[in-house]
Amino acid sequence: MTEPTLSVCQLAKDYVTADGTLSILKSLDLTMQRGEALAITGPSGSGKSTLLYMLGALDSPTAGRIQLEGCDPFQLNAAQQAEFRNRQIGFIFQDHHLLPQCNVLENVLIPTLPGAGATPESEARARELLGRVGLAERMGHRPAQLSGGERQRVAVCRALINRPALLLADEPTGNLDRSTAEAVGSLLLDLNREQNTLLICVTHSIELAHRFPRHCELQDGRLVDRESVNTVPVRG
Ligand code: ADP
Ligand code: MG
Numbered sequence: 001m002t003e004p005t006l007s008v009c010q011l012a013k014d015y016v017t018a019d020g021t022l023s024i025l026k027s028l029d030l031t032m033q034r035g036e037a038l039a040i041t042g043p044s045g046s047g048k049s050t051l052l053y054m055l056g057a058l059d060s061p062t063a064g065r066i067q068l069e070g071c072d073p074f075q076l077n078a079a080q081q082a083e084f085r086n087r088q089i090g091f092i093f094q095d096h097h098l099l100p101q102c103n104v105l106e107n108v109l110i111p112t113l114p115g116a117g118a119t120p121e122s123e124a125r126a127r128e129l130l131g132r133v134g135l136a137e138r139m140g141h142r143p144a145q146l147s148g149g150e151r152q153r154v155a156v157c158r159a160l161i162n163r164p165a166l167l168l169a170d171e172p173t174g175n176l177d178r179s180t181a182e183a184v185g186s187l188l189l190d191l192n193r194e195q196n197t198l199l200i201c202v203t204h205s206i207e208l209a210h211r212f213p214r215h216c217e218l219q220d221g222r223l224v225d226r227e228s229v230n231t232v233p234v235r236g
Contacts, residue, residue, distance in 0.1 A: 003070065004031040006055075006166060006198055011064035012221075013050055024050050026221030028064070034165070037192045037199040039209035041226075042218030048202040051218065052168045055200065056089045057081055069165050086114050090159030090197070092169040092188075096151040098143040098158075104130065105139040108157045115162070122161065129157040133187060149180035156187060160195060167192065169201040173208060185211060 008030040015022045024047040032038060042048050053059040055066060057073035065072060073084045090111075098107045108126040109118045116122070130139055133153040143151050152172060159167055169188060173181035185208045192199040201212065209215045215226040 005034040005036075005069055006030065006032040007065075007067045008055070009065045009067075011051075011054065011066065012062045013047065013054065013059075014062045023221060025054075025061075028222050030216075030223055032198050032200075034198060035193070035196045036214065037189060037212050038201070039212035039215045040200065040202045040218055040223065041204070041206065041209050041215070046218045047221060048218050049170055052091075052170050052200065052202060055166065056091055056168050057085050058091075082114075086111060087162055088165045090162070090164035090167040092152075092155050092159050092167070092172045094171040094174040096143070096155040098151055098154055100143055103140050103142055104135060104146070104154050107143070107154055108161055111158060111162050126157065126161055129160055130154070132191075133157060147180075148176055149184060152176065152180075152184050153187065156184070156191065160191060160197070163195070164197060166198045166200070169199070169203075171202055171204060173203065173205060181205065181208070 008028060011025055011028040012023070013025040015024060028051070040048055040051070050059070054061050060074050066074065068088055071084065073081050076084055099110065102110070105123070105126055108130060109122060112118050112122040127136075127139065130136060133156060135150060135153055138146065138150065143154070146154070167188075172188065173184050176184060185205075188199060188201060189211060191197075201208070203209055209226075216223040217226055
């Protein structure tokens with residue numbers, strides 16, 4: 001059996017507040033192999049964003065371990081951790097966070113700047129990705145000249161430019177109308193297959209979650225596979 005690409009073991013996250021300690025994630029386990037796609041749903045405030053931030057090494061766990069392709073980002077020093085994030089992680093947020101003063105092509109190339117910079121190879125890849133998402137004619141446009149769905153497609157290309165092992169999406173369709181949301185959802189799933197990344201997508205949309213090969217719910221600080229969610233007795 002091959003080693004899992006992503007292994008999350010007994011992950012816990014507490015926030016210490018003036019009103020006491022909040023235990024948001026509790027002994028959470030997850031393993032995924034390269035090419036897998038997982039949708040995560042759960043009530044607002046259940047810790048979905050907290051989990052993605054830790055998977056993306058943007059915030060550190062209180063306890064437990066995360067390994068991506070054999071590397072635990074929390075064992076790295078700050079500079080190595082920044083490089084890990086830049087190389088291995090692609091992040092897509094609810095809001096695209098594109099730079100308004102840069103055009104589409106420049107926005108997609110931003111994650112390449114800390115490394116070798118925008119080389120002819122990275123520019124060719126950016127053009128290829130933008131063509132793939134139907135924006136070949138829009139490369140010189142600024143974000144303000146695009147629709148919400150188009151901006152989110154640019155954000156998807158930016159997240160993929162460095163060929164990350166893990167693509168994290170936090171409610172990527174939350175601000176889009178229904179048909180645009182459906183198209184962005186399809187794009188994420190298609191690109192996950194084509195680029196052989198790991199994809200973890202947090203969503204409020206049960207329709208979108210059902211289109212994923214695997215769907216977990218964040219319940220009381222742990223991930224529960226959706227099949228078994230149905231067996232939990234409903235209270236109240
Ligand atoms: P979700 O994305 O599922 O809506 P979050 O992960 O954003 O939930 O937040 C989970 C819980 O943790 C919420 O109750 C939130 O208020 C709390 N929380 C998030 N960040 C902090 C923080 N820095 N300090 C204290 N509490 C926090
Ligand atoms: Mg959230």
